[in-house]
Amino acid sequence: MSRRARVSPAEAGLPDGGARRRTPGLRREEVAVLAGVGASWYQWLEQGRDISVSPQVLDSVARVLRLSNAERRHLYVLAGLNPPAAEPAADHGCEGMRRLIDAWMPFPAHIMDRYYNCVMYNDAAGWVLGMRPENTQNCLVDFFTDPLYRARSQSWERNARTVVAQFRAMCADRPDDEGLQAVLAELTSVSPEFSALWARRDILDAGVVRKELDHPLVGLLCVESTALKVPARPDLTIVLHTPLDEANTVGKLEWLASPEGRRGAMYPVAG
Incomplete structure (x- = not known):
């Protein structure tokens, strides 16, 4: 009424x-x-x-x-029915999300859509994870095909099994989603390693992922990545990387964000 x-x-x-x-x-x-x-x-x-x-x-x-x-x-x-999936807010909320990941500095953070396409990332994600404009801008495809990230990631093989199993769980929840099927087809065509892991049929729910990275300027970095959903934008996922109490990761990330660290990042370094 x-x-x-x-x-x-x-x-x-x-x-x-x-x-x-x-x-x-x-x-x-x-x-x-x-x-x-x-x-x-x-x-x-x-x-x-x-x-x-x-x-x-x-x-x-x-x-x-x-x-x-x-x-x-x-x-x-x-009325006693299961409610439909929430729809994105009319204002998209992207400006607020940009402020959120920028406030997460000097720790890496990025935002991706339901198909793993990178929507935005902060400066630390560029320095640490190698996110940059010339990538495919699909986080899952880049995980398997970006040589810079592969060279830095000491935990790549372990995490590869995890991300493929989590991707299978997402595909199982939305079997008719053409966007997910397109990502699957691209990965199968460009990465034999993905195809081999996909054939294992492992499945996992999303969760915290530990990452060890060998950065060319500061050495070992140990972080945890956590994927967060935002009710106002159910089509987007915020991925925050939290430093662990190992290898002086906090101090190294703070140095990379300093003027001296930023100057160092401007020069080519092997790896």
């Missing part, structure tokens, strides 16, 4: 007829007509009666009442 009161007949494309209405917004009968359902059925829906409800009908009601993504999901819950 409160959502009906927000929508005027004019907003719904109905003539108001000039007559004074006893209640603001749309009448139940008008919502029913616009949603293509029976007036009695819609009344029972508002009253919370035990009736048969389909997602298609709820979507029609949500459209007429101009419900937001959160309100539409809540309507599903009230």
Whole structure:
């Protein structure tokens, strides 16, 4: 009833007829007509009666009442159905995410979409992980094909098994996703190592991944990467790298972010 009161007949494309209405917004009968359902059925829906409800009908009601993504999901819950997946916020929230990963400095952080495409990364991810514009900008493809990252990663073989098993779990959750199938096809064509690991059929849930990296300027770095989901942007994942209490990793990352470290990174170094 409160959502009906927000929508005027004019907003719904109905003539108001000039007559004074006893209640603001749309009448139940008008919502029913616009949603293509029976007036009695819609009344029972508002009253919370035990009736048969389909997602298609709820979507029609949500459209007429101009419900937001959160309100539409809540309507599903009230009707006893599993809510649909959350949709990205209208403002995308990318500026806030950029501030987040920049505030994570001097530790590496990056953001990728549901297909592992890199959306943005901070400076430390460039210095430490070798992220740079000339890469494919797909984090999974670069893991297997970027020679710079391969040369630095001392934990590559162990982590390769993990990332492939986690990728299989994602593909299993969305077997009809053409985007994931395209990534799978590309990896299979460019990396025999990926193909061999994929054939093992291992499967793992996402979790913390330990990484040991041999940086050409500061030597060994030990970090943990944690993948975080953002409710406002369910299509994106923030990957934060946290330094471990080993090999003076914090001090080395802080030095790389210093003016002296930045100058050192400007010159070519083997590896």
